[in-house]
Amino acid sequence: MALFAVFQTTFLLTLLSLRTHQSEVLAEHLPLTPEALKVSVNSAQQCLHLQWTVHNLPYNQEFKMIFQIQISRTETSNVIWMGNYSTTMKRNETVHWSWESELPLECAAHFVRIRSVVDDARFPEWNFWSSWSSWQEVNVQDSTGQDTLFVFPKDKLVEEGSNITICYISGNIQNDISCYLEGEQIHGEQLDPHVSTFKLENVPFIRKGGTNIYCEEKQRKAISNGTVLFVSKVLEEPKDFSCETRDFKTLICTWDPGANTALDWSKQPSQSYTLFESYSGKKKHCEEKNRCNWQITQDSQEIYNFTLITENYLRKRSVNLLFNLTHRVHPMSPFSVQFENISATSAVMTWKVHSLGDYFTLLCQVELHGEGKMIQHNVSVKANGKYLLNELEPNTEYVAQVHCADDNHFWKWSEWSGRDFTTPEAAPSEAPDVWRTMKSGSHNVTLFWKPLSKFHANGKILFYNVAVENLDKPSRLEHRSIPAPANSTELTLDGCSYQIRVTASNSAGASPAAVIVVSAAPGNKEIEEEIIEGTEDGFSMSWKPQSGDVMGYVVEWCDRPQDPLCDFQWKKLGPNTTSTVISSDAFRPGVQYNFRIYELSTKRIAHLLERKTGYTRELAPSDNPHVVTNNLTSHSFTLSWKNYSTKSQPAFIRGYHVYLKSKEEQCQPGAEKAVLPDDTVCCQYKIDNPEQKTFTVENLKPESFYEFLVTPHTSFSEGPSGTFTKVRTPDEYPYMLVHVIVPVVICVVLLVCGCLLKSQWMKDKCYPDIPDPYKSSVLSLIKSKENPHRTIMSISDCIPDAIEVVNKQEGSKIQSLGTRKSLTEPELTKLSYLYLLPTEKNYSGPGPCICFENYTYNQAASDCASCGHAPVSPEAPPSQWGLLTSSENLLKALEKNYMNSLGEIPAGETTLNYVSQLASPMSGDKDSLSTNALVPPPCSEYKMQMAVPLCLASPPPTENSDLSSITLLGPSEHYR
């Protein structure tokens, strides 16, 4: 047994070794190494196309074989890819296989070799790898030794978002090279000293003209070469692919094509679209990008299976659509839409449809648009459609339209077909809303009515009819027709009760009448006004319900109370309503609105129930009252603002605040200290009665300044902080003086009167009469002793020979004031003398003269002791002056005199000076003056004006001589 086992093992081992040996022999004798390996290149595709054969395959039958392929780059040892390719082949059959390179094939040399193995269960003995074929080199671009830079791939077409590798081959170029993509530098890796590669990932679509990639030598800064990468948008699958027929002749297929993938430079046209129908096997190239028409043949094909194929150079996509033709009927729009029997409330609409065959029924939908409303009706139609449109409004424009769809298998509505029409007018359906206002104390009634709504007017209102009927005594109805669009009329009635009926009429008829009764007794008793609070939304008000039969209530108001027309409004309410909200777009904050609530009796007579007033929102008063100060005394004054109207204010005036500023720190009783917005402290008096428009400020100090401000206040604010008005309290003393002085004056007057009455007594006591020399006892004594002819000279006997007229001009005055030197100049001497000469022409001797110049109170003038002056012509030569002014004293005296006279007498005036010569004291210079012959002798002291002889040395005045000159009077003879 053991021997048998050993034998068996030995036999098996021998057999195994024999088999191995046989295989080795087969391998040696049947080499299955691929032969005739040919490699071709598709540069654009970056593909290596390999083809080979295996000559040594036994038998002429197919073998399942595996080929192992190795691809090396740059050098054979650098295997970059190895893979198996399984196929079945016969002996000598050529096998084709392609490999796509990531790197452009121009960038580097590639080497390919193949070995094979029979992978066939029938021939397990051949299941061993053949030896490798020899390396096959693929060298697309031989750039060695060239001075040109190449960039690959050339003009490559890729899809957006794909990854691509580019390279440049620099050849003999030694400079550094930089590459850019649309101006942005890209960085790569060096494959060998002359080749660099750049991997671009997720390339974007930039333009149809391609993305420029270029390289330049850094030193030269000149672009050496580049390539254009044509990036196509990704071809999208057609969306919303759908087919339908409108006439059973043509199928219209539509879709959304998505982005156009066309590129310029003939790189890629727009994607194409092809329709393929699988049942018929027909295909159609579509001219348009989003639709295609398919002719329906007469072979009554019902089911269609369409495939829409779209493709460009890079991609192919398709969508499928399977449908029954009868389920994809999209009827054409109806036609011949007509309206028949159009009345105010109804019309008949008719239309026609395109026939789809006897078996087809269409569902049509009629839509009626009018007055902002839309009504829809469905109608089943074979060929002609008809529908009654009712419940229409009179005088209304309607648009009716219809569209249809397949009633059996709804697919799509057709387009709308429609027309418009207008219903004729009908009589107004409702009476106008009428109300009235009555002027108190007169029988004038103004009727107001609101225009009927379009819904109730049923047409254009042409006029309103007003019929007035006297209820108290039978009389004819008074009719009045008021053309629209008037909304009021005025009626003058007498003291009777009247029923007024108002109707509105259009072309179709009149409306029901609105009836209102104007009572003889208005009965508008005085009703107190109630203040109500309004809001932005209006005024909410309520009233007490009335017992008895009430038809309703009416609230009336004015939307614009400030306007004379006031925009009268009213609101009618039902009998069970006792509250309402009155709102209006016209309501404005700060405007006081007054409301009257009337009760309408069953007899349609209105009675005033309540009055309300309020603001939607009270505003702060914008003005302060104009205040007048009255009764100003040293201790009080009264403020009055009676012109201030509380009604026209933007809020209910609740009272006033009187602010008083003074130097006093304490406020008077009744006042409070208040701090103003400007932080000043003052006293505040509060007046809570808005109708109290006067206020007396008391307990003031005399001769003190006070400032006051009166401002209204409402429930929430007060008027603006305006300027304070100043008041000064007067002094107390004038009053006292009046009380003292008046009695004193009266006393004095009485005393004077008394004195006057006793004048003679007073005269005798105070200033007795001067004794008359004629009557003097002394005279009688003289007469008897000395000269019986001597008489006392009477003044009336004196003949005046000269009147001194002093003429002083302004210029001379000014000059004399300016400088004394000018006084010596003759032209400035403006003293004028009017000589009153004796009546006798030949009179030349010394005569009496009257001198009106008074030097009595002039010390200097008195030095001359003479009232005589010689008139000197201004043209007088200086020699003459020399004569005249030989005495310096005299000259000085004259100067002083002129100075005084010029200074005292107003310029330009000519003055006659009459001065009594009561006292003319002689000066001490009298002697010196007497030495000058021309100087008149000194005058004696006289108590009275005396007649003096004409001055001896005075030259006669010439006609031309200026009277303004120094006059030296001649020596006068003085009589005692």
Add this chain to the structure above:
Amino acid sequence: MDMSWDSWGMLACLCTVLWHLPAVPALNRTGDPGPGPSIQKTYDLTRYLEHQLRSLAGTYLNYLGPPFNEPDFNPPRLGADTLPRATVNLEVWRSLNDKLRLTQNYEAYSHLLCYLRGLNRQAATAELRHSLAHFCTSLQGLLGSIAGVMATLGYPLPQPLPGTEPTWTPGPAHSDFLQKMDDFWLLKELQTWLWRSAKDFNRLKKKMQPPAAAVTLHLEAHGF
């Protein structure tokens, strides 16, 4: 006395000038205008085309994208050697006779127009196509205008040698990038040619103008 004689002399001269004025060819509007107006017209057309090209080149280079629309882009003239060169040595340019000057212009624009039509075939946008077509028409007008000037001056039009007709069919090795560079050079060369033509026709214009000053001098000589 001398002054008076001089005044009479001047008046006589003036009268003589006025008498002879209608006989001066340059001022005689009723006679043959000569090549002057057509040269002026051609000159104006070059200026107009220059302006038009400025706009077209901006649009087209933007269409090509960077770096072709960059202001300092100056690519090597790789494939543009077939384009007629406008640049010429100044002395050579000065020494050109009228016939040669006009012939060079005519030949250059003939070639450039042909290339430009190739450009039109590649442009995809309708707006660009329209602009190119418009410019081609204008350039065709310029060619006609130059031909008119040549005909006026009695110069024959240059006949293209058979087989030398320029074509716009780049070889398979000609990449789109190089094509874009050629387009750039085409526009640039076209612009240079328009500048040169403006100078050429300006020179011709001046040359063809009748020497008015000489006429005056001549008349003066007659007068005195």
